[in-house]
Amino acid sequence: MTDVLVIGSGISGLTYALKVAQALPETRITIVTKGNKDESNTKYAQGGVAIVSDFDKDSFEKHIEDTMRAGDYMNERSVVEMVIRQGPERFKELVEWGARFDANDKGTYDLGKEGGHTENRVVHHKDITGYEIERSLLAMIEITPNIELLPHHYVIDLITEHHLQQQELNIEDINCFGAYVLDIHTKKIKKMTAKVTLLATGGLGHVYKNTTNPIIATGDGIGLVYRAKGKISNMAFVQFHPTALYDDKDGRLFLISEAVRGFGAKLRTMSGEKFMHFYDEREELASRDIVSRAIDDIMKKTGAEYVGLDCRHLDQEKFLNYFPNIFQACIERGINPFEELVPVVPAQHYLCGGIDVDKDGATSIHNLFSVGECTNTGLHGANRLASNSLLEALVFAHNAAKASIIKLKQKNFDLEKITAVPDWNPAGASISDELVVLKFLREELQSIMSDLVSIVRSDFRLKLALEKEEQIYKSVKKIYKSSVLSPQLSELRNLVSCAYLIITDSLRQKENRGAFYNKNLNQ
Template sequence: MKKQYDVIIAGAGVAGLYAALNLPGSLRVLMVCKRELTLSNSALAQGGVAAVVDTTHDNYKLHIADTLIAGGYKNNLAALEVLVKEGPGDVLHLLSLGVDFDEDSSGNIQMTLEGGHSRRRILHHKDNTGWEIVNKLIERVKALPNVDIHENAQLCSLQKAADGFWGFLFEKGEMAPVFAPYVILATGGIGRVYQYTTNSAIATGDGITFASDMGARIKNLSLVQFHPTVFATAPGGERFLISEAVRGEGAVLLNCDGERFMHRYDEREELAPRDVVSGAIMQEARRTGSDKFYLNISFKDTDYLKNRFPNIYARCLQEGVDITRDKIPIFPCQHYLMGGIDVDLHSKTTIDGLYACGECSHTGVHGLNRLASNSLLEALVFSRRAAADIARQAKPGYQPMSEPSPIRTEGIPIPSGLRTEIRDIMQSCHFVVPNPAAAREGLGRVERIRGMLSSGSFAVTPEYVEVKSLATVASIILREASGQEENRS
């Protein structure tokens, strides 16, 4: 690995990969990937990417209106207009990069419907859209001579210097400093702060913690989205999602008695936005005294289901559920983060030279609740904008004038069980229905853990970095949720 680059990109999901593709070939780029390239929340995205590409039956105003409704009208309208108006160009660009979106019998792009959308505007690749996009972008980025990709390499520290940033990278058992005038944080979500999540193992909020430690503005971190239809009996912390598109294609929600219930809570029934459906499930659980809920699409044609949802069909079958014959057990689960590192329309943070895009950023496009399939669109649009803004300023081949401050590589290991304790606190204190009193109680416990980790006694290792990130993220979330730091737009 070189010791200096023009741009460091932390994260290799859609946001990080698309940023790399849009940076000029004259810039030296380091892409840091904590695990293998294909492990990211982007790769797990099932449903698709929302965009107005069919202007005969759809338009920008409808997409904006749907997003505002889902977001409780607390969205950043300027950012939302950028998202919706520029997004279709980026989505169609994916076609030229080899992404295989499903087509109908006439060869036209096939679009599906998802909760909260008033039109069929979701482009998809069966139920593996994120995997398809990520893999095609990886092929393109690997072919770029100016991009060095380091897999299984963890950024353990990020320091702001007068002329840029020093990062410390842990790779193959060694810690090494690396410099760049510009950094793009594309580190994804915070799901691993919860006991149960749809997020991948790397989603520990590292980028948000680095930015917060440097003094960047963090906004609306308590706006956590809980997806209503997650397979309920899968073991372990990571649970697999039953895509919004399943309801878009006609699936119905059933309670413990096998009855539909959404009509009691919202006229849009199963196609209401995610927060509404998750809230309805919690209310119905209290009404019935049961947490047994199901999603049923078995009345659809068997061959259609196997072809349209091959991944979901196979995963459910592994759990003993045949979606062509059986009801799917589901329950809400942590899924997405609407808040994050606050950025402007060019993905610039409040720290000069530092950019953030994708789930770790807060553009404001989602408001209080993300509309289904707007996340991949946001990652595309605002990572391209970050790359363009850097391209306007960067001077290729810049040599650092500063030196990094040393970090602790010697010290005692952190106590065992801290991850589990933090996750238990978050699961009980900040789940679907807000509970400020529980959040205040949990905050005190998390702050004690965070204070201990910041005491200076522990060696900076990948394990330390992740646990400190979980404690930091949990602390910010619970502080907001308890009303001690109100930061909602």
Template sequence: YEIQQSLIRRIRESESIDVFEHHFAIEIITQHHLGKIVTRRTPDITCYGAYVLDENTGAVDTFLSRVTLMATGGVGAVYTTTTNPLVATGDGIAMVYRAKGTVRDMEFIQFHPTALFHPGDRPSFLITEAMRGYGAILRNPAGERFMEKYDPRLELAPRDVVARAIDSEMKAGGHDHVYLDVTHKDPGETRHHFPNIYAKCLSLGIDITKDYIPVAPAAHYLCGGIVVDTNAESSISRLYAVGECSCTGLHGGNRLASNSLIEAVVYAEAAARHAIEHAHDYQFRDDVPLWNDEGTSHPEEMVLITQSAREVGQIMSTYVGIVRSDLRLDRAWNRLDILYEETERLFKQSKVSRAICELRNIINVGYLIMRQAKERKESRGLHYTIDYPPQPHNETGD
């Protein structure tokens, strides 16, 4: 919060920074838009700016740039249940992938074990890990503590272990949630330590000092994304990526909690330094064509877009969630493919809108998560598949 407030203040104070609110980036501009054929093997793919939708007027503007920086956040909104803001549709990752840039480690999606289960709440309200640190106990709907079946560290096991244990209890019993119990703790202390959780739950009729809290895992963080080097430069020249949309490799396959600032702040500074050093080596292109929307009309029914987005969430949550298998990934692949075909057709016919772009992006991102999950023939970190169960650690410390 403090970082954001300071940044916003300094940006407003600066005369050399223009802020465009309610502007939505659609595509980055590369040689492809100048009529050249660009493939994943093309060397020196270069970013010259972006096509951006002005949401107030519906016009698509061409923003030319010497350097461009992608900071579009995570992909949680690809899943039905997520703690992420609903703008987390992976737009930057999808744009870079479509521009033939390198995207990696998309299979490593961290699920937070304990989001408040309240159907209809999207994003889901997070029940902090601190509550388990405080002594909260996980119970199945029969009221049984279950973590001892899964890990000797019980409720304090790592996120991925706890999320898988909850997933397993839910699947075995056919439940859509389990419970977190702090009723054995001092009520005054609970209210004092967790005032927001207390107030939120009370607003739903749950008094956490007396009642169990219904919880379920929710998509929370993406370790992978747009591959960058230590200057935050992507595989596309003049294009940087920072924050959750980037893949620095620092999170490996299983991020530790509370360290997103590394990719957000540390790499933002690296990108800024590098860009300032090099921006003047580059020229603006003056031969970029305007956005071409000839032959398009407004989509007749918004419901086609919202329903497809809902289906993507269901496919991803059902088949590409915490526990995966080849069979589930194949099913997801076939179902997503139908939505891909339909959406690309609709995109070509429609006047561009934020809704259709976000749908296209979640389909692209869903495809990347699925494909990279299929390619990883092992369980590692946040990617767990029953077809390739984890190997016990060997003496070489693999």
């Protein structure tokens, strides 16, 4: 048993855990993560944190309007205002915890500019901002005595009345009592009860063949809440990053930060022609949905597998100072950005919808909070503005921690009813013959989503995708009932759930907004 169970070890989960731990030093907090302790979407965030810091040139109002415009005005304005106005204070706390950010010659923060921003406002650490934030937060976690971090622990399901009573409940009456967790090393399933549980599980990138997300991004939090009958929405709005480094192999693609285009890089066809001026007056600095669709359109028209990012005209010394890791990644792949076009393609990058939460990060399930990419906060609307995700994580982690502290002080938790762990491994069950099948089904699901539910969708493609997803769902359900539980099987269950939610929500959409585009709606 623990007082607070945090699922996920990115910026959202770690910030939340630190705030609760510091406010309530007698409270026991347990963080579980299925990979290494530092493996998260946060670690791979290159661009930075979008905050207003230069009030001579910038303002909260400008940042609010940029966010609303990027989200195609489907954002919840009160949430946008709350997050942006809280930003400077939350960022200050991050710096106090030891995170380092680049300064300019004047000794103030060096501010980058990315797509959709009308002013330079992105604070950063080289091109590895997320890595620096993760480093500083983990260092704080290690010296906080009432926090325990358990890597290689995979959450199978939330503990709710569904497990305790084996019956359907009114969705307004569901409570969370912790989670059932698989220790990946011992293969044993643990019952981890908690007064308060936080989901900070990140994205679902690997529901697609190509993504900028790490391998752990399999939509686990959304799958957990879906099975627990929690509320989830806006799943049709999947953001594709315009410039991932092209690779002829499927999987995680290396991200070429939007800040490179903010620095002055230009998109060209592989024969050398510029094209963004045909699609938006902001050209390369248009929002991600517009740039991704433009690249997708050019690739379809020319039959090319990628387009080029032109960095040859940029100041080489400054480029190397700002983007050393991007430069090195290109060189390792035999590409010199100063001499040739860098081949780039759009890749799945971010989910703008997810688990419904209020301004305190509270979900529709009692005693369950959620923060970060797995949530639908209302900040992003139909499309996320670049570098707003780390900002969102900081603000909502703060709010969720405050609400959790109030709840924990009430001390009216009844965890005695949680007794045994359900038997997930039926007699005679085996996994030895199933791993190849799980791999096949996962790749088939990724192909369906990438080919039929990608940047540009259609009614026919979506209906076909739903038929194919249903077949995979039935196969996975059959395997689940007769096999030993494994992380691979659990991840596939979650990916299938996420695919279903994306497809069905896409079929319900009646207009093209932000990251969602159905060509039948434009005729």
